[in-house]
Amino acid sequence: xxxxxxxxxxxxxxxxxxxxxxxxxxxxxxxxxxxxxxxxxxxxxxxxxxxxxxxxxxxxxxxxxxxxxxxxxxxxxxxxxxxxxxxxxxxxxxxxxxxxxxxxxxxxxxxxxxxxxxxxxxxxxxxxxxxxxxxxxxxxxxxxxxxxxxxxxxxxxxxxxxxxxxxxxxxxxxxxxxxxxxxxxxxxxxxxxxxxxxxxxxxxxxxxxxxxxxxxxxxxxxxxxxxxxxxxxxxxxxxxxxxxxxxxxxxxxxxx
Ligand SMILES: [Zn+2]
Numbered sequence: 001x002x003x004x005x006x007x008x009x010x011x012x013x014x015x016x017x018x019x020x021x022x023x024x025x026x027x028x029x030x031x032x033x034x035x036x037x038x039x040x041x042x043x044x045x046x047x048x049x050x051x052x053x054x055x056x057x058x059x060x061x062x063x064x065x066x067x068x069x070x071x072x073x074x075x076x077x078x079x080x081x082x083x084x085x086x087x088x089x090x091x092x093x094x095x096x097x098x099x100x101x102x103x104x105x106x107x108x109x110x111x112x113x114x115x116x117x118x119x120x121x122x123x124x125x126x127x128x129x130x131x132x133x134x135x136x137x138x139x140x141x142x143x144x145x146x147x148x149x150x151x152x153x154x155x156x157x158x159x160x161x162x163x164x165x166x167x168x169x170x171x172x173x174x175x176x177x178x179x180x181x182x183x184x185x186x187x188x189x190x191x192x193x194x195x196x197x198x199x200x201x202x203x204x205x206x207x208x209x210x211x212x213x214x215x216x217x218x219x220x221x222x223x224x225x226x227x228x229x230x231x232x233x234x235x236x237x238x239x240x241x242x243x244x245x246x247x248x249x250x251x252x253x254x255x256x
Contacts, residue, residue, distance in 0.1 A: 157215025
């Protein structure tokens with residue numbers, strides 16, 4: 001999709017959406033992935049979502065992801081979300097609902113999915129490790145709000161991030177910001193864990209990094225199997241944290 005003035009034109013939008021719907025009903029959509037005539041493909045797609053299977057370390061993004069500016073994105077999403085609400089049968093003339101499409105669009109672009117845009121990546125300054133503290137540093141219980149990329153509902157949890165200094169240190173709040181940056185995307189928890197670990201390694205110029213995330217997925221708690229008691233733990237241990245004793249020390253800090 002190109003940033004195109006005509007997309008703001010509701011008539012054109014309608015044609016565009018009608019075209020898409022026709023293609024789907026006729027089973028002509030690219031790769032047939034959404035074909036209503038192909039039940040097994042749909043079942044496979046639903047399985048992939050329910051099993052929360054991710055496909056890559058990098059968040060899958062299109063090359064033209066940032067050709068549009070944020071304000072145009074908000075404007076377009078607002079129009080599309082209005083359509084979703086209309087199709088659901090909601091009355092957008094109601095005072096309580098009339099502002100919802102704009103609120104949702106703004107929240108998507110500027111808040112909960114702002115971590116898709118590399119321009120929002122936290123800039124992290126390194127400092128010399130003046131105290132010569134060369135033990136592990138654990139930043140634990142970092143509050144984490146992310147969104148399941150299969151259902152677009154919240155993942156709520158805590159991240160515990162650790163590193164062993166290689167001569168350089170970062171301000172503690174920067175670790176929280178790195179977690180938040182990668183959390184503010186449609187995610188799978190395994191990828192989120194790895195992305196945080198990779199960024200910590202890159203920033204701190206060390207392999208000695210560990211990340212553990214313990215999170216609840218609302219798509220598991222509030223729909224599907226409706227299990228409100230389960231949580232999901234993912235962990236990435238790199239460098240010295242692959243060593244059993246170091247890992248044990250890290251885990252004991254988290255649990256203390
Ligand atoms: Zn999900």
